Amino acid sequence: MTKPLKNLWGQFLFQGRGILPTYRLLIVYLILSIGLIIGTAWGITWSVVILLNGLILLGSLIDLLFSAKRSQLIIHRTLPEEMERGLSCNVQITITNASGSPIRFRLVDGIPQSFKRPFPLHGLILNDTTSVLQYETKAAVRGKYKVTKLHFRYKSTIGLWEKQTTFEIEDTVKVIPDLTETKQFLESAQQFLLYEGLKIRKQKSGPGEFSKIRNYVVGDDPRKINWRQTAKLREVMSNEYEPEHGKYMTILIDCGRMMGAELSKGNRLEKALEAAITVAAAALKNGDYVSVLAFSKEVKVFVPPAKGMEQLQTILHSIYNIQVDSNESNYAAILHYVQTVQKKRSLFLLFSDVRTFLHEEGALSYLKRLRRRHLFLMIGIEDVTLLTRIKDMPETVQTAMVKSMAQQQMLIKKREKLKWEKQGLQMIEAREEKLAATAVSHYVDIMNRGLL
Template sequence: MNVVLFLLSLIDLFFSPKRKDLYFKRRILDEFERNLAYKVNIEVTNRSNHFMSYSLVDGIPQSFHQHFPLKGRIQHGVTSVIEYETKAPVRGEYEITKLYFRYSSVLGLWEKQMTVNLIDTVKVIPDLTETKQFLENAQKYLLFEGNKIRRHQTGIGDFAQIRNYVVGDDPRKINWRQTAKLRQVMTNEYEPEHGKYITILIDCGRMMGSELEKGNRLEKALEAAHLVAAAALENGDYVSVLAFSKDVKVFVPAAKGMAHLQTILHSIYNVTVDSAESNYASVFSFMETMQKKRSLLLLFSDFRTFLYEEHALLYLKRLRQRHLFLMVGIEDSTLQNRANEKPDSVQTTMIKSIAQQQIMFKKKEKTKWERQGLVMIEAKEENLATVAVSHYIDIMNRNLL
């Protein structure tokens, strides 16, 4: 019986595909947006005369969502497409080099394993969902979030066009020369001035690694910064980006045009949180030498950490003489919840009082900075991008820059 079983297994081995008859190809996108699902296709060509059962594991990074092994059957002489879905929760550049493939013979008495070298590079970039929604319809996006694009001051900005007067238009903008020529009421239309300089500062210090409901503070800041950059470039402004912690990590010089948006994205997509505290004085000193023209300095940072930085206030006072400063941070939801708790016990009462004390300190320091002309805004994590782009549009429409 042992001899018969051994001969049977040899016959089964003879009817299994050879390794040289199997060909593999991976189809995967070059870029993944963080936490969005993407499909990956593996093409397996069986050029032998035998079908097989397989078990497949792709060599994607461990941080990617995985559902392996994938199992199935492939007939002889056909190309089968194996599809699976994955997500990438961590930004960065990854190299996928291996594919592990195990297949069995007709009777399943033999199983062979192959390690296939398939090299692909994937860049995981920030989630651009909000940016795409804004570029499709800016007004609809902002209205959905409870904001709107505000009308600019009358007669301020660049002349855009002459159009027919409609009910609700400002009578002071009526173009009487064209009205007399065409014998119908015509009005001038203005739009905010283009060609302004916007400098986006992204803090990558230790506190920006604080976890939120979805991602951390840096992830939200990158998404909001990309949205503001898209809005500014679409408006014809010059945009530069600077990411920093204790030193300057990335600096993208100012440029205009939507093509510059890709330059910004590929420069900052891989920045990470450092374990060191942010050096605001150093980065403001760097900005003073690099940005000579008047610009809007839009800083994404941790609100509380920034308020404790006394040296930064000295540099900002000097920068304020030339530039317009706006700081946007994420509201501490835990602190707010603690301050709103019902004091049921001595312990909760103490926690509530300390939380309220911290909120009062924050308001006091914020008032001190705003007296120097430095605007500071806190927003909920889900509204950070909307608040940032709304204030940018408001500044442009009011011609403050």
């Protein structure tokens, strides 16, 4: 295809600037052509043919001349600075028509191909008025995107020609992980965990920070009765304690090859990010220090420990754009690194693939040393395919072979997990939809039991 033909084809695809004939003009010429063919039976001369074509062409050019000019159109786009992956949001486009005639238009916004694209959008703008247009979109891939172009096509007054122009409107949007579970936890931690079939476990009786004085209820430790307030109010009052604040937690997020395995919604890394942000919000709300380290073959992102809900924004803006690498994760190097940057006793919470991690013999020696000072917990996502194959009925020889192989893989995994857990390294797996709730529940349980 030659360059002029490519440019012409690009105009039909909402690219660049240009003037295109509409279906109305083509129909007019089609009717004229049919009339001239019929008129040849009455001996129409060439001068009449040329005159009629010239009149129609002149009329269409006059229609084009009096149509709105590009300088008479003003367009603004209002795009949110942040969008959550997979959630819909509205984009607003304001169009001002400063010409003396109404225009019918079609537009295509230059949002990335990974976004939902409900285009072209149609509309009518009266003369000397401003119209607001909205469309709904959602992003499937996290990252930082620049939206620079908006393609606008509008018809002339009679509608014989269509003008096309491109507006340069630069906006930047960040697509961050889905924060639905984080918001649910911040609204009500207890309801969030109960909804997921879990609950915040009762705190172990022991020392902690004083919280408040309340009425004594059946089951309270008699040693916590506040006798001074009991005598003053003439009813039994009890002291309530909560776990000590200011503990340290380091969240490790694996970005290696196996974290790219697809799930029903997104992949393992997407679910790990959502769960990591939720458990970070839980720790920060509790007054603890939280640091985050994302890695694969080497360290990708490290957020130093800090407390306060401002740290949640720091973590979110640091890890929202991390992607799965094609390399295998180097657990030994990362565990050595994290021990050098985290000297204080801390809870290391690792989001990774359990099956891959179990075969990393080189990481075992580092974890033994890490266990002397820190507490280690690994959380992975259950392999739904493996569990499904185990539950299959062996109706055929092939099904029986697949089932036996799946059972063998499960036995190997359990044996390896038992070996690691004997070293005091706890590993758990959860369904993808309950990963965040499981992580938060185990964090609350560890803090309530005073294991740090």
